[in-house]
């Protein structure tokens with residue numbers, strides 16, 4: 381027994397993480413359900429470090445020094461349960477099982493409880509960064525028992541991305557918290573991608589730019605406050621030319637977006653928690669609309685009504701789109717952080733939003749310059765009621781607001797869909813509103829269901845006798 385860590389599940393993510401551990405000097409035991417992937421990894425990269433080849437789970441577990449640490453990188457869902465069971469049977473109390481897959485956090489809560497009952501430490505770890513991040517430094521969000529982090533933390537921190545000397549990995553909190561924050565991270569990623577998509581759509585259909593011109597705008601934006609991995613790769617994708625047709629690749633890709641489920645999970649969880657994550661929800665639904673091929677084909681000839689004029693002040697409108705994107709992005713993050721605060725309260729996780737902003741600065745898909753500002757905002761006020769209220773972001777939105785409104789108006793007049801820009805603006809207007817129409821909603825609820833309402837001028841709950849003499853009674 382000489383390996384410090386074992387990795388089981390050697391598809392792209394698992395093999396790259398195994399190589400990342402080995403490159404950092406750890407001896408890594410390798411296991412995969414079918415031996416083919418193990419041998420392929422050893423053949424291509426066996427020279428990068430110290431690997432131990434194992435075929436059976438028993439051999440794999442026996443190769444590990446105690447307390448044993450096993451990282452599972454298999455397909456999320458039933459496969460993960462099957463692998464956990466097999467490992468748990470072969471392992472001993474005090475050993476650590478880490479699930480690095482994209483597990484649903486409620487599954488992680490269940491698995492952690494089951495393993496704890498057997499004396500095993502179960503660590504649900506969200507890992508972001510795709511295959512490139514897995515190899516060169518991902519963002520890692522490990523949950524589970526704090527004690528297990530003492531022996532595991534330094535290993536995970538050494539393979540994680542580093543920003544200004546700080547690893548993009550920290551103990552998140554108990555049981556499912558690591559996978560929960562990874563889920564919300566992915567939800568924010570959906571929103572960010574949708575917002576970038578809407579900006580692209582406006583350049584194409586409102587300003588008539590071709591893919592190359594739009595790529596140049598994103599390349600330019602990536603030098604400023606929007607600097608981020610997603611903006612950077614947007615320029616790369618838009619610059620890609622299709623070898624077959626000579627056209628921009630983006631113009632020959634079918635415009636029907638797919639999804640694997642983490643965005644949907646985020647929205648489902650937000651619905652349960654009662655948190656308005658409108659930007660994320662619009663992004664998930666926008667993908668669903670794009671994929672509604674039958675309806676879209678049938679709806680092609682529907683009337684647009686009279687459309688407005690396209691903007692002629694190209695430079696100014698370009699800057700307006702940038703401002704709209706930035707403001708909407710702040711809203712999406714604010715909503716995601718609200719969901720994290722609500723999840724933390726619901727499950728007693730004691731999560732620290734500033735820590736998350738810190739570890740999301742590198743490695744992960746949503747890494748961005750502006751996460752430094754989020755980190756600072758939570759450092760200045762850990763109990764910030766909304767990110768939008770932090771002075772830096774408040775000023776940024778105040779600076780952007782006129783442009784943001786103009787972009788939504790122009791898009792609407794041109795018949796260009798901007799669900800995330802528009803709903804983020806409505807969220808902002810709703811949040812800052814003096815009076816919302818919810819008073820009428822309460823009146824209606826009291827009318828048909830005697831659900832009662834509160835008054836602005838008195839304590840307690842009241843009911844109007846709608847089907848009687850319409851006098852008011854205390855409830």
Ligand code: NDP
Nearest residue numbers: 389390391392393394413414453454455456459481482510
């Ligand atoms: P896949 O999700 O495609 O899973 C393939 C691996 O799972 C193979 O090693 C396969 O073994 C194993 N497997 C499948 N079913 C079983 C089973 N019943 N018992 C044992 N092993 C099984 O691989 P990825 O590398 O893409 O992802 C791994 C995990 O990381 C997933 O949970 C994914 O959601 C998550 N993730 C992926 C990211 C990405 O960018 N791809 C980013 C972040 C997280 P075999 O070779 O024998 O078929």
